Amino acid sequence: KAPIARIADKVSGVFVPIVLLIAVVTFSIWMILDKDIGFALTKGVCVLVISCPCALGLATPVAIMVGNGVGARNGILFKNATALEQAGKIKIAAIDKTGTITEGNPSVTDIIPISAEKNELLEIAHALEQNSEHPFAKAILAECELKNISSEKIDFFENLPGAGVKGTYKNVNVFGGNIRLIESQMKPDEKVKESLDKLSKEGKTPLMFAKEGEILGIIAVADVVKADSKDAITKLKQMGIKPVMITGDNINTATVIARQVGIENVIADVLPDGKEQTIRELKKAGIVMMVGDGINDAPALTSADIGTALGAGTDIAIDSADIILTKNSLSDVASAILLSRAVLRNIKENLFWAFCYNVIGIPLAAGLWIPFTGWELSPMFGAAAMSLSSFCVITNEEAINTEAAKKAPARAFKALR
Ligand code: ADP
Ligand code: MG
Secondary structure: HHHHHHHHHHHHHHHHHHHHHHHHHHHHHHHHHOOHHHHHHHHHHHHHHHHHHHHHHHHHHHHHHHHHHHHHOOOEEEEEEEHHHHHHOOEEEEEHHHHHHHHOOOOOEEEEEEOOOOOHHHHHHHHHHOOOOOOEEEEEEHHHHOOOOOOOOOOOOEOOOOOOOEEEOOOOEEEEEOOOHOOOOOOHHHHHHHHHHHHHHHOOEEEEEOOOEEEEEEEEEEEEEOOHHHHHHHHHHHOEEEEEEOOOHHHHHHHHHHHHHOOOOOOOOOOOOHHHHHHHHHHHHOEEEEEEEOOHHHHHHHOEEEEEEEEEOOHHHHHOOOOOEEOOOOOOHHHHHHHHHHHHHHHHHHHHHHHHHHHHHHHHHOOOOOOOOOOOOHHHHHHHHHHHHHHHHHHHHHHHHHHHHHHHOOOOOOHOO
């Protein structure tokens, strides 16, 4: 149940006994004033008939159901009602880089052999990356296939999340990954560092491959930013949400990509549990949504107030998230937030009107106006008014559809236009 539904339930819980009490009081007062049991009974029944806890009870579940439906039709899946209600309240959107802001289909741009021959470098990279599911691994494998390079089976393999890969190939310990990983094993010389710097400032991610004591070479990969990432970030900013990039990649590459899409806050070089910690820090400043796709994002997705995973992401990311964007577009983050806001607004509207209806309807049914204006309501009209109020609540849901569609980025909500 959405938190707001619990409030509505509490209100309904108080509402029913109060209405019963009003009906009894109405009956008693008319008995005292009019001494006509038929008339007094009619008024008492009329109060019972017109009062409508259904509108209160319907307001939330129907809005949530419609919100879920509108979302689903547009590729936004809310796993629970809480996510649908909370998404509209977020202040900070922490967004993963690889695969979320960027396409996640990187390709190899540079191959710089150092101590090894180019083919040997690629062979070892192939052996290692064959076992990894990381998008960079796929890029390297594609490059090897293009150059007709293959490798023998690796003897031992280990994934180092947020850092790289390591294993034993032809009885030699080999590893590949980012500078942090290499530096934990050896000290790269100045020339290597210069190459790394140059590559990362071009927005490429340099991956180093090494075996015991020597650096074999660098393979740089680059990924393009998704077509709508920039618009999506602009939209989020307009909505008053602060976007923050969180990535395991190095700061230079991350900054180049962040600038391309208009993100000012970059947190780079974070390990998977570092992402989770960063989220906890960010939560001190407001409600945080994490948007990600990878295994390394899963802890952060769980820890954030709202976790949003891309449908193309890994199963564990999808499992850890509250919202899934099946179209894999960052624009849908804004759409999901707008949809949530529309739903919440709709619920509040419904509750407000249901309240007004009862405040006006109950005194009228009780015959409070009879001594002053002569206005009276027969139970039949009371029943009609009651049904009409439920009907109004349900038809008001259409507003969710139109409001969200009106404000959402052009690409999203196409199905509804
Ligand atoms: P992101 O947060 O951008 O999705 P990750 O946490 O998955 O990045 O990875 C962080 C860094 O670790 C990468 O930028 C890369 O340098 C290195 N890395 C991770 N996996 C691999 C791999 N299979 N091969 C080589 N390097 C890797
Ligand atoms: Mg990622």
